[in-house]
Amino acid sequence: MSEAYEGRQIVGMDLHRRRSVLVRMTESGEYLETVRIANDPDYLAQVMARAGECPEVVLEATYGWYWAADTLAGLGANVHLAHPLGVKMFSLRRVKNDQRDAADLADLLRMGRLPEAWIAPPATRELRGWVRHRAKLVGIRSNLKCQVHAVLAGAGVQVPMSDLFSSGGQKLLAATRLAVESRARVDSLLRLIGALDFEIDTYARLVAGRLRTDPGYIAIQTIPGVGPLLGAVFVAEIGDVTRFARPQQLASWAGLTPTHRESDTSVHRGRITKQGSRLVRWAAVEAVQRVPAHTRLGQRRDRVGNRRGHNIGVVAAARDLLTLVFYGIRDHRIRCLSPTADAA
Numbered sequence: 149m150s151e152a153y154e155g156r157q158i159v160g161m162d163l164h165r166r167r168s169v170l171v172r173m174t175e176s177g178e179y180l181e182t183v184r185i186a187n188d189p190d191y192l193a194q195v196m197a198r199a200g201e202c203p204e205v206v207l208e209a210t211y212g213w214y215w216a217a218d219t220l221a222g223l224g225a226n227v228h229l230a231h232p233l234g235v236k237m238f239s240l241r242r243v244k245n246d247q248r249d250a251a252d253l254a255d256l257l258r259m260g261r262l263p264e265a266w267i268a269p270p271a272t273r274e275l276r277g278w279v280r281h282r283a284k285l286v287g288i289r290s291n292l293k294c295q296v297h298a299v300l301a302g303a304g305v306q307v308p309m310s311d312l313f314s315s316g317g318q319k320l321l322a323a324t325r326l327a328v329e330s331r332a333r334v335d336s337l338l339r340l341i342g343a344l345d346f347e348i349d350t351y352a353r354l355v356a357g358r359l360r361t362d363p364g365y366i367a368i369q370t371i372p373g374v375g376p377l378l379g380a381v382f383v384a385e386i387g388d389v390t391r392f393a394r395p396q397q398l399a400s401w402a403g404l405t406p407t408h409r410e411s412d413t414s415v416h417r418g419r420i421t422k423q424g425s426r427l428v429r430w431a432a433v434e435a436v437q438r439v440p441a442h443t444r445l446g447q448r449r450d451r452v453g454n455r456r457g458h459n460i461g462v463v464a465a466a467r468d469l470l471t472l473v474f475y476g477i478r479d480h481r482i483r484c485l486s487p488t489a490d491a492a
Contacts, residue, residue: 403424
């Protein structure tokens with residue numbers, strides 16, 4: 149019966165690191181086949197050959213989904229990427245297994261209730277990989293620098309300069325007398341920091357070279373607080389900005405909008421959701437904290453901060469900054485940057 153079906157087929161794929169489960173069904177929900185496969189593109193192609201022409205395939209945005217989405221697209225399937233948080237709302241059942249998970253994905257797609265995520269094209273994924281790799285290296289370097297400060301603090305050494313790793317700080321580190329164990333740790337950490345400096349600079353040059361002619365990337369660097377590195381984060385992580393109809397959707401995607409709970413006449417708006425792109429949220433907050441007070445964003449940050457607290461002021465200004473980023477990437481120019489007396 150499964151081989152005789154000629155209509156459009158729906159395929160749910162529960163993807164794991166080594167093995168995956170595929171459930172094929174008809175548009176009306178009739179089960180056709182359940183297959184467990186090893187994660188191999190050739191094996192996946194053999195199974196999908198039984199799904200007919202242009203099947204609708206859905207998989208969750210889990211670890212390592214790129215290869216599966218690219219393989220399925222190459223086979224002519226219409227690929228849908230399910231958002232994990234959205235799918236979780238529909239999976240509150242007592243029995244959970246891979247087959248049920250794959251069938252649930254197919255059912256959500258079939259009924260038009262699938263919470264979809266955007267499938268970035270390969271070029272955007274490559275750029276994201278570079279930007280994210282650099283960000284991770286910076287995080288590792290920051291941790292190593294903290295360890296150097298900890299060693300000096302444990303030895304009772306005072307650090308008078310703001311940047312211990314400037315030229316003056318390097319002289320202090322070289323002249324400071326430390327115990328043999330402490331000196332060995334500091335020297336080891338400095339060697340690792342030096343190696344990371346090289347890698348971070350390398351990836352910064354790669355990203356800058358990739359984006360040097362991108363008009364959106366050039367435009368958003370005119371926003372106060374946004375330089376080449378933060379600009380690269382915005383362009384790489386946002387990707388195709390036209391997938392957002394309004395800048396408010398971009399702010400929501402970045403997790404910078406407040407939670408909203410409503411029931412009958414009771415409405416409660418709480419803290420920001422923080423559900424979205426962590427890197428874009430960090431870049432927006434980082435940018436508005438460095439802008440001068442006389443700028444439009446600085447006025448917004450300080451006015452709201454004086455009234456409701458510094459953190460809330462920073463978040464409000466970060467949402468405004470994302471509005472400028474939205475129009476900068478979309479229209480390739482930035483408007484409304486001049487300070488106004490009535491900025492709220």
